[in-house]
Structure formats: C-alpha cells, structure tokens
Amino acid sequence: MAEHTTEKVPTVVADRVDIVYRVNGTGAGRGSATAALNRILRRGQAEKAAGVRRVHAVKKVSFVAYKGEAIGLIGTNGSGKSTLLKAVAGLLPVESGHIHTDGQPSLLGVNAALMNDLTGERNVYLGGLAMGMSREQIKERYQDIVDFSGINEKGDFITLPMRTYSSGMAARLRFSIAAAKDHDVLLIDEALATGDRSFQRRSEERIRELRKRAGTVFLVSHNNKSIRDTCERVLWLERGELRMDGPTEEVMKEYEAFTGERKPAAKA
Amino acid sequence: MSQVLDTPPPTRAPADGDLAALAARHGLSVSGARPSLPQYVRQLWARRHFISAFATAKLTAQYSQAKLGQVWQVMTPLLNAAVYYFIFGVLLGTKQNVADYVPFLVTGIFVWTFTQSSIMAGTRAISGNLGLVRALHFPRAALPISFALQQLQQLLFSMCALAVILLCFGVPVAASWLLAVPALVLQFTFNAGVSMIMARLGAKTPDIAQLMPFVLRTWMYVSGVMWSIDKIAEHDDLPRLVTVLLQINPAAVYIDLMRFALIDSFQAHQLPPHVWAAAVGWALLAGVGGFIYFWKAEETYGRG
Numbered sequence: 001m002a003e004h005t006t007e008k009v010p011t012v013v014a015d016r017v018d019i020v021y022r023v024n025g026t027g028a029g030r031g032s033a034t035a036a037l038n039r040i041l042r043r044g045q046a047e048k049a050a051g052v053r054r055v056h057a058v059k060k061v062s063f064v065a066y067k068g069e070a071i072g073l074i075g076t077n078g079s080g081k082s083t084l085l086k087a088v089a090g091l092l093p094v095e096s097g098h099i100h101t102d103g104q105p106s107l108l109g110v111n112a113a114l115m116n117d118l119t120g121e122r123n124v125y126l127g128g129l130a131m132g133m134s135r136e137q138i139k140e141r142y143q144d145i146v147d148f149s150g151i152n153e154k155g156d157f158i159t160l161p162m163r164t165y166s167s168g169m170a171a172r173l174r175f176s177i178a179a180a181k182d183h184d185v186l187l188i189d190e191a192l193a194t195g196d197r198s199f200q201r202r203s204e205e206r207i208r209e210l211r212k213r214a215g216t217v218f219l220v221s222h223n224n225k226s227i228r229d230t231c232e233r234v235l236w237l238e239r240g241e242l243r244m245d246g247p248t249e250e251v252m253k254e255y256e257a258f259t260g261e262r263k264p265a266a267k268a
Numbered sequence: 269m270s271q272v273l274d275t276p277p278p279t280r281a282p283a284d285g286d287l288a289a290l291a292a293r294h295g296l297s298v299s300g301a302r303p304s305l306p307q308y309v310r311q312l313w314a315r316r317h318f319i320s321a322f323a324t325a326k327l328t329a330q331y332s333q334a335k336l337g338q339v340w341q342v343m344t345p346l347l348n349a350a351v352y353y354f355i356f357g358v359l360l361g362t363k364q365n366v367a368d369y370v371p372f373l374v375t376g377i378f379v380w381t382f383t384q385s386s387i388m389a390g391t392r393a394i395s396g397n398l399g400l401v402r403a404l405h406f407p408r409a410a411l412p413i414s415f416a417l418q419q420l421q422q423l424l425f426s427m428c429a430l431a432v433i434l435l436c437f438g439v440p441v442a443a444s445w446l447l448a449v450p451a452l453v454l455q456f457t458f459n460a461g462v463s464m465i466m467a468r469l470g471a472k473t474p475d476i477a478q479l480m481p482f483v484l485r486t487w488m489y490v491s492g493v494m495w496s497i498d499k500i501a502e503h504d505d506l507p508r509l510v511t512v513l514l515q516i517n518p519a520a521v522y523i524d525l526m527r528f529a530l531i532d533s534f535q536a537h538q539l540p541p542h543v544w545a546a547a548v549g550w551a552l553l554a555g556v557g558g559f560i561y562f563w564k565a566e567e568t569y570g571r572g
Contacts, residue, residue, distance in 0.1 A: 010294050015287040062287060090300030091402050091570065099299040100291030104405055113322075113400055117329035126325050129318035130404055161332065 011185050011216040012065040012088055012105065017097040019058040019080070019087055019240075057083040059240040060097070065185075070207070070217040072231035072248065074224075074255055080240040081220045085187045088218065105185035106131070108178045120151060120158040120165070120173055127177040141180050148206070149176035150199060172199055179206050186210055187218045204229055224252060302567040303407075305560070312407045319410050323417040345381070345426040349374040349433070356494040366496050367533040371434050375530055376493040378430055379523045382423040383459050384484050389415035390463025391480050394471035394569050401570030408569045409562050412463040420456050430530070439531055447529035454551040455522040461554030464562035471569050491519035498538040515540035518550040 058080045065071055073081045086092040088099055089107045113130035114123045124145055128138035149172045151157045151165075162170055188207070207230050211217050221227050227234065227248065234251040236244040238258075244251045303311060312319075331340045357369055366372050393412040394401060401408065427448075435441070470476050492500075497520055501511045514520060521543055527534040528543075540546065 010290060010296065013287050013291040013296055015291070064287065064290065086402070088299060090405065093300065093567075098288065098291075100288070100296035101299045102294065102296050105299065106405060107403055113404060115325055115329045117332040118325055122325065122328075126318075126321055129315075129321050130400075130406065132315065132318075132406065135317055 008066040009102075010064050011067050011102040012063075012218075013098075013100040014061055014063050014084075014088070015098045015100070017058055017061045017084070017087060017099060018056070018095040019083055019092060020095040021055040021057055021083075023053045023055060057240050058087070058237075061237070061240075061242045062097075063235060063242065063245055065216050065218070067216060068211060069233055070211050070219065070231045072227040072234040073218060073220045073237060074222075074227060074234055074251070075237035075243075076259065079237045081237050082189055084237065085189055085218060085220055088185070089187055101185060103184035105187055106181075106183045108175075108183075108186055108188040114162065114174065114177075116163040117161055119161055120146075123162055123173070124158075124177055127174075128180065131178070131181050133181055138180075145176045145180045148179075148202065149173045168196065175203060179203070179210065182213050183210065183215055185216045185218070187220075189220045200226075224256065228252065300567055302563075305563060308407055308409075308563050308566065312409055312413075315406050315410050318406065319414045319417060322410070322414045323421060326415075326418050327421050341422065341425040342429045345378055346429050346433075348381070349377055352377055352494065365499050368437060368439060368531055371430075371437050371439050371531050372496070372527060372534065373494060374430060374433055375527050376523050378423060378426045379455070379526045380488055380491060380493045380519060381426070382419055382455065383462075383519055383522070384488065385422070386416045386419045386459035386463050387466055387484065388477075388480060389419065390459075391466040391470040391477045393463065393467040395474040395477065398570055408467075408566055409464060409559065412467040412562070413460050416456060416460040416463050419459070420452070423452070434530060439533075442532060444529050444532075448526060451522060451525040451529055451547065454525075454547045457551040457555040458518055458522070459554075461551070461556070461558030464558035465554075468562050468565050471565070487517075487519060490514065491517055491523060493523065496538065497524070497540070516546055518546075518554075521546045521550065 061084065073084065075081050083092065085107065087094055088101065089105050090099075090101070091107065113127050115126065118126070124142060125135070125138055128141075129135070146152055146158050149169075151169055151173055157165065157169065162173070165173070186207075204226065207217055207219070217230070219227065219230055231248050234244075234246065234248045234255075235242060236251050236255055244254060302308075327341075328338070331337055334340055336343070353370060353373055357373060390412045393415050394408065397411055400411075466476070466480070492514070497514050500506065501515065521540060524534075524539050525543060525547055528536065528539055
C-alpha cells in the first residue's frame with residue numbers, strides 16, 4: 001500500500017522483519033534443577049537439546065509508515081502485534097531484517113517509572129523526566145497534565161500518594177503523563193481501554209492532536225470502534241504474518257468476517 | 269474461538285534493498301542500535317535530572333509507609349552502629365587496641381555500608397527494573413548511577429548522625445573534616461563504577477544477586493571495618509603480600525581516609541601508604557572501566 005510519492009516522508013520502515021523469542025526451561029524436565037544444570041553444561045550444543053524453545057513471533061513483515069498517519073494494528077490474541085510494536089520501539093532485537101526509524105519511537109507508557117508511594121504531583125515530574133522531558137517543559141505542561149487526567153475533579157487528589165488512587169484514576173494519570181510529550185513516532189498498546197467513557201473520548205482527541213503535530217501513531221487495540229475512530233490505515237497480523245495492509249474500512253471488513261463478529265451496519 | 273487459518277496471501281514483497289534505500293534516502297536510523305561512546309555520554313548528561321529525581325524518589329518512597337517516616341533515614345544507621353558496637357566493642361572487646369573506638373567503628377560501618385548497598389543495588393539495577401527498561405528509552409547507565417546516588421544521599425543522612433556521635437564522644441571539629449568531601453567524591457565514583465559492572469553481570473545472570481551477600485560479607489571482614497588494619501600490618505608474621513593486599517583494598521582505603529578526615533586520634537601514620545593515589549586510582553579504574561564495560565552491552569539490556 002506504500003505509494004512512493006515525493007511528498008510523503010517515511011517515519012518507520014520495516015524491512016522483512018523476523019522476531020524470535022527464546023524461552024528457557026522448556027522441554028525435558030520443565031525447569032527442574034537438572035534441566036537447568038543440563039542447559040549450563042551443554043551451552044554450546046543444539047538449543048533444542050538444551051531445552052530452549054524458539055517462538056517465531058513475527059515473520060517477514062514489511063511496511064512503510066509515513067508522517068501524519070495513524071495506523072491500527074489488529075489481529076487475534078498472540079498474533080504478534082505487541083511484539084512488533086516493541087521491536088519498532090527498539091526494545092526487542094530482530095532476528096533478521098531491519099527496522100529503520102526517524103528519531104526514537106516511544107511506547108506510550110510510563111507505568112514502570114512511576115512509584116505508588118509518591119504523590120501524583122511528584123510522579124508527574126518523575127514520569128516526565130523518565131521520558132526525557134526537561135524540568136521546565138514539565139513545569140509548563142504540569143497544569144495541562146493534571147487537568148487532562150481529571151484527577152482533581154473530585155478534590156485535591158494530586159497531592160496524595162498514588163497508592164490511594166482507584167485503578168481508573170491511576171490509569172488516567174499514567175495516560176496523561178505519557179501523552180504530554182510530543183513524540184515523533186508514538187506506539188500505543190491498548191491504552192484507550194482505560195478510564196470512563198468521557199476520558200476515552202478525550203484520549204482519542206489527544207491522539208488525533210498528537211498526530212497533527214507531524215507524528216506517526218501506531219495503535220494496538222481489540223476495540224474495533226476505537227481503531228475506526230482513530231486510524232485511517234490498518235495492518236492486520238495473523239500468526240506473525242502480515243495478512244493485510246490497507247485503508248481501515250477495507251481491512252476491518254475482512255477482519256470482522258474472519259473473526260465472525262460482523263454485525264451489518266451496527267454503529268455502537 | 270478457534271480459527272482455522274489458510275496460509276495468508278503473500279504480502280507484496282518489495283524488491284531487495286528497496287526499503288533499505290528508501291530508509292537511507294530519508295535519513296532514518298536503525299532502531300535499537302548502540303550509540304557511540306561520546307553520544308552515550310551526551311545522552312546520559314541529558315538525563316541527569318532524571319537520575320537525581322529517580323534517586324530521590326526511591327529514597328523518599330522507602331519509608332513513606334512508616335509512621336516515623338523520614339526519621340528512619342537517621343535511625344537505621346544509628347541502630348546498625350549500635351548492634352556492631354555491642355558485638356565487637358562490648359562482647360568481643362576489640363576496642364582495647366584502638367583509640368576512640370566508637371567513632372572509629374561507626375565511621376567504618378557507614379562508609380562500608382555506602383559501598384555495600386551501592387553494589388547490591390547495582391547488581392539488581394537492570395534485572396530488578398526490567399519493566400522500566402522494556403517500556404522506556406534512556407541510557408541504561410542511568411539506573412546503576414541513580415542507585416549509587418541514592419546510597420550517597422542515604423550516606424549524607426548517616427553523616428549527620430555521625431557528626432552527632434563524634435561530638436558526643438569528644439572528637440573536636442577540625443578543618444580536616446573538609447577532606448571528607450573529596451574522599452566521598454572518589455568513593456562515589458568507585459561505587460558507581462563497580463555498580464555498572466555488577467549491573468551488566470546481573471542483567472545476564474540474575475543468580476549473581478543471590479551470591480553477592482556472601483561476597484560482600486567476606487569483603488567487609490577483610491576491610492578493617494571493626495578492626496584497625498595498621499595494627500595487623502605491624503605483625504611480622506604476616507606475609508608481605510597479604511599486608512599489601514589488605515592495605516590496597518579499595519574499601520579499606522576509603523574507610524581509612526574518612527577516619528583520617530574525621531577523627532583526630534586517627535593519625536596519618538595509620539593510613540595505608542600512598543593512600544590518596546590509591547583512592548584516585550581505584551575511582552578512575554572502576555569509574556571509567558565500569559562505564560565502558562556497561563556501555564558495551566547497552567543494546568542487550570532488558571531482552572531475552
């Protein structure tokens with residue numbers, strides 16, 4: 001589907017990408033002490049004999065993403081969507097092939113950098129710094145982040161430790177922090193499923209906004225509606241292979257027929 | 269839902285080199301490649317605020333559930349010192365040989381704890397923070413350095429407690445206390461360097477974290493935390509090599525430097541020979557060597 005016109009600027013080029021996981025502790029013995037010992041002693045030997053299993057998660061996937069595009073990634077569970085995103089972000093090695101990117105693609109998510117024992121306020125700073133923002137940038141956007149998360153709508157919650165938040169509140173704050181930075185290439189893994197309806201609507205708006213600032217957005221989701229609402233192009237992965245790549249409606253139609261959930265003209 | 273899948277239609281495979289050429293034309297870079305050493309240093313410098321904020325956050329979060337809160341920052345080292353004093357000072361009576369035994373012991377324990385906790389935290393810096401490493405992009409050296417910095421902040425709290433102890437035991441305030449600053453800077457560099465080495469080893473083989481407490485305990489007992497190395501060195505029955513090894517031991521070097529700085533009865537002749545040279549040498553060797561060793565595996569952290 002990649003038209004090579006001169007106006008379009010590619011931001012991500014995946015060139016016949018293969019991704020293979022190696023899992024220790026399978027096969028004979030199932031992670032028992034003898035199997036572990038066996039693995040250490042027979043390191044140089046065939047992986048299979050040493051109880052290492054190879055999982056071929058993504059197979060020969062090629063695509064080109066352009067500036068300003070929002071691309072949905074769909075597929076049934078375990079089809080390699082999240083794995084592909086991680087590889088695009090440079091967090092997983094590719095077995096063969098190459099992924100070229102413009103700047104540093106970032107996976108939307110700061111969960112890991114945040115600490116439950118600290119106040120929401122300090123977590124905004126910590127998360128922002130972890131994403132590579134400067135203190136001044138965070139200070140500038142602090143009010144926006146808090147307002148967007150809606151944490152303070154029901155009282156002064158931002159000065160309380162995050163462990164006191166409800167799971168919905170925490171998820172909203174995390175999304176707000178993560179979406180505060182302008183990313184060249186933004187990768188989102190099912191993030192829209194969090195929060196109440198009004199927050200979901202705001203998140204979708206925010207993603208459209210991020211896109212306008214000349215970035216590329218990848219969205220992994222099982223929610224066909226949010227894919228339709230946010231993306232104009234869809235990659236369909238099945239068993240690690242790229243099954244279809246095209247305009248949203250075209251691909252979604254095929255996909256829904258495939259998963260058997262197609263309800264004619266059902267607009268939720 | 270079970271789905272039987274036909275072989276997917278082959279995707280339009282682009283001609284060889286086509287995509288690579290397109291990427292090259294637009295100046296795209298390969299995702300997840302290791303930056304050059306100068307680039308890496310620049311990236312790390314750009315994240316300096318994250319390093320300090322992460323260290324402070326960890327330190328604050330530590331006691332946030334406790335009723336006494338941050339008071340434990342000072343209480344924990346004091347209790348630690350009390351236990352060692354009871355065992356080595358009262359029960360075993362090591363104090364007969366050393367003047368100002370309590371300040372001597374407490375200084376040793378605090379300085380040693382700084383190195384010990386930095387190395388322990390460094391060993392788990394990558395393997396214990398895989399979630400962070402797998403979710404966000406930053407130079408990974410930020411983690412072990414941040415943990416070493418957290419321990420330095422912890423030590424500064426301990427030093428406040430130490431100052432009180434010193435004054436209580438009649439050690440006078442002296443200009444030599446200022447020597448503690450360069451000693452700490454050198455020790456921090458050494459600790460951060462060793463942390464980075466251990467972080468790489470621990471990332472590849474997490475089992476090392478189980479082994480480290482034993483290694484560190486052995487190291488502590490030979491580092492003259494509870495006894496004076498120069499008293500041992502006076503004995504003629506020890507082989508020369510053992511004496512030299514005891515004196516060149518980096519932990520012993522930093523501990524004795526701090527004692528020399530803070531305690532007036534700890535005289536210059538009790539220091540190991542060429543002590544400042546050894547302190548600088550160890551700091552440079554571990555700091556620079558550890559950093560390069562860690563950087564060499566930068567792209568592999570958090571994988572597999």
